[in-house]
Amino acid sequence: MNIEEIRADFPILSRSVHNKPLVYFDNAATTQKPQVVIDALVDYYTNLNSNVHRGVHYLSQQATMAFEEARVKIRDFIHARYSHEIIFTRGCTESINLVAGSWGRANIREGDEIVISALEHHSNIVPWQMLCEEKGAKLKVCPIHEDGSLNMEALAELLTNRVRLIAITHISNTMGSINPVKEITRMAHEKGIMVLVDGAQALSHMKVDVQDIGCDFYTFSGHKVYAPMGIGGLYGREDVLNAMPPYQGGGEMIKSVTFEKTIYNELPFKFEAGTPNVGDAIGFGVALDYVSNIGIEQIAAREHELLTYATERFKSDPLIRIIGDAPDKASLISFVIDKIHPYDAGTIIDQFGIAVRTGTHCTQPLMDSLGIQGTIRASFAFYNTREEIDRLMEAIGKVEELFL
Amino acid sequence: MIKIEESTSAIVSEFDVFDDWMDKYNYLIELGKSLPLIDDKYKTENNLIEGCQSRVWLHAEFDGTNIHFTADSDAVITKGIANLLIRAYSGHTPQEILDSSTEFLNEIGLTQHLSPTRSNGLLSMIKQVKMYALAFKTKQGMS
Structure with missing residues (x-):
């Protein structure tokens, strides 16, 4: 899978947000559209x-x-x-x-x-x-x-x-x-x-x-x-x-x-x-x-790799708690940062040009049963990269610096 | 007592100092952390403002002349916004609050930067401030 070529298929991925290259991690809400569509x-x-x-x-x-x-x-x-x-x-x-x-x-x-x-x-x-x-x-x-x-x-x-x-x-x-x-x-x-x-x-x-x-x-x-x-x-x-x-x-x-x-x-x-x-x-x-044409198996494999990498990076930060760690899991991570409200974190992460979702994700009863106000959710598609996950970690570092 | 316009233009010039939005957020976070604590007995369902991603409580007391607001939120940035609104509106008469403009929020870029969606509760908070003013004014008129 040539990731450069794939990213070029999605015109929106080359735009900037807040003067920074867009990192789109809200794929569970909606995915971006390739030029052919x-x-x-x-x-x-x-x-x-x-x-x-x-x-x-x-x-x-x-x-x-x-x-x-x-x-x-x-x-x-x-x-x-x-x-x-x-x-x-x-x-x-x-x-x-x-x-x-x-x-x-x-x-x-x-x-x-x-x-x-x-x-x-x-x-x-x-x-x-x-x-x-x-x-x-x-x-x-x-x-x-x-x-x-x-x-x-x-x-x-x-x-x-x-x-x-x-x-x-x-x-x-x-x-x-x-x-x-x-x-x-x-x-x-x-x-x-x-x-x-x-x-x-x-x-x-x-x-x-x-x-x-x-x-x-x-x-x-x-x-x-x-x-x-x-x-x-x-x-x-x-x-x-x-x-x-x-x-x-x-x-x-x-x-x-x-x-x-x-x-x-x-x-x-x-x-x-x-x-x-x-x-x-x-x-x-x-x-x-x-x-x-790309192959759903190839997509699944690529997304699994991104999930594994992101999970490792997240677990290396003692302030992050991952919500949902089922053995059989799709490429998204819901998490909370210790003592920081998801809304606060999401607002700052947005300043880095990174699109994540914060809140209850239309699953309010689930949040209630977990006893949390909401989470931050990063959901990956096959067009995302490890470098983008690194940028999210950088943004999370800034969030922790600002609020703690 | 200083006028609402004086407070709001002071707020605008404080924000003018910052070039980029990260600095503005930093300032909002400081304001959030320094918001005087609300009395826990006022953190009630009744004082909860609907439609925000974070929970916001806004409490108002009327001394017969002026309205005094206190607020709290579980999100720091939202507390910072509440702090600004309290500085602008607390200690003023219902009529002054009703007559005041919310233009200063545009001037510091808050309305465009914090998207006017359900997420930040800014608009809901302002609406609630004005509702209190209207309610106390009506009460004043009746007594």
């Missing part, structure tokens, strides 16, 4: 823009082909069986809401239970809370070990015959822990429990194979895997999706409409009411091509 958007709006699935005219047909080709690319990337098992959404949050609003409202009844984990992002908590409130169902939370790994014994105990669904993150956005989703799915399916995996953090870091995992739903966002913002997807197994009622009504999702009765369209269109986000979907496909 930016070009794809410009090309779409320059040469191809038209509404899909409707017109017989040339442009509409070309746009439809490009749009559907993107769906096939996503299918291949996550190893789904059929492309109609891929529903385009605005992102992971909308995908989870789609499942809660459609499958959930049709299947969850009073007294049922839904199990999530203590690691979940608000997006994989609130839709289920809303559903449980509406249905009189109960939300149960599986605890984690101190290192951030899931407590599998506790999970086994939670899976009673009242549980209808487990909704669990593939990778924790706060602690980096990679959950054993295949094993969890096996445990759940033995008891007839459905499984939704929140894959927001996973697609960019590891090979994802939804058939191998065996889950019923898998949700993801394009922008966290080098694609544009505003596009994402839901994978659902064909039989599961077919049995679900539509989520939103409108154009595209119907086969025929009279004022008396509407016949719904087939998959995937049944769940894609309204004009879809064609340009960004095409950009999503291009981003996945970009990742595949």
